[in-house]
Amino acid sequence: MKNCLQDKLYFCIMALNTQLQNRSNNVCEICSEKDDNLQAYAVPPKNDDTIDNVVALCSNCLGKITASDFTDSNYWRCLTGSIWSETPAVQALSYKLLGKLKAEEWASETLDSVFLDEAITDWANAEDEMAANKVVHKDSFGVELELGDTVILTQNLNVKGANFIAPKGTVVRKIRLVPDNAEQIEGKIEGDTIVILTKYVRKQA
Numbered sequence: 001m002k003n004c005l006q007d008k009l010y011f012c013i014m015a016l017n018t019q020l021q022n023r024s025n026n027v028c029e030i031c032s033e034k035d036d037n038l039q040a041y042a043v044p045p046k047n048d049d050t051i052d053n054v055v056a057l058c059s060n061c062l063g064k065i066t067a068s069d070f071t072d073s074n075y076w077r078c079l080t081g082s083i084w085s086e087t088p089a090v091q092a093l094s095y096k097l098l099g100k101l102k103a104e105e106w107a108s109e110t111l112d113s114v115f116l117d118e119a120i121t122d123w124a125n126a127e128d129e130m131a132a133n134k135v136v137h138k139d140s141f142g143v144e145l146e147l148g149d150t151v152i153l154t155q156n157l158n159v160k161g162a163n164f165i166a167p168k169g170t171v172v173r174k175i176r177l178v179p180d181n182a183e184q185i186e187g188k189i190e191g192d193t194i195v196i197l198t199k200y201v202r203k204q205a
């Protein structure tokens with residue numbers, strides 16, 4: 001299983017494996033066009049090439065999806081067909097794309113007429129929800145912190161459980177952001193990975 005880096009700027013796109021070639025019959029699973037260069041697209045937030053997570057896409061569909069280009073709404077009428085796929089990944093992607101087009105009557109009617117498992121609609125909505133709830137970590141000066149940053153402690157910290165005090169000025173490299181808590185980061189001090197409150201650090205420029 002391959003994993004891909006995934007955030008707004010990265011998409012998980014891979015060559016088709018045999019399983020996906022068979023499932024898709026070598027046509028795009030969204031628009032049904034034949035394309036010799038179909039790609040496996042992991043429907044976010046899934047980010048690996050497991051067969052259940054990917055959709056075979058033609059270069060047109062893939063290009064528009066990765067560019068979030070829904071201006072040509074007629075192009076996407078193919079979704080009224082693909083939404084009825086029996087493949088969960090295709091259902092999830094179709095549902096998600098129809099959501100982008102729901103200002104169009106045909107798209108909102110299609111969304112109203114399908115009944116999908118909650119797991120599928122949750123999957124389809126997950127990326128937008130994650131973006132809406134994006135947790136932003138900021139240092140004591142309000143500067144945004146990112147994965148891999150180096151920070152400096154702005155005061156002496158008593159490291160719980162480790163029985164030592166990390167002095168003010170301690171440099172902590174390669175921090176990690178605690179995903180669901182904007183006030184916490186993780187970093188290594190004296191070999192121990194500890195949780196540090198963002199209000200006690202300053203990002204090193």
Ligand SMILES: [Zn+2]
Nearest residue numbers: 028031058061
């Ligand atoms: Zn296509």
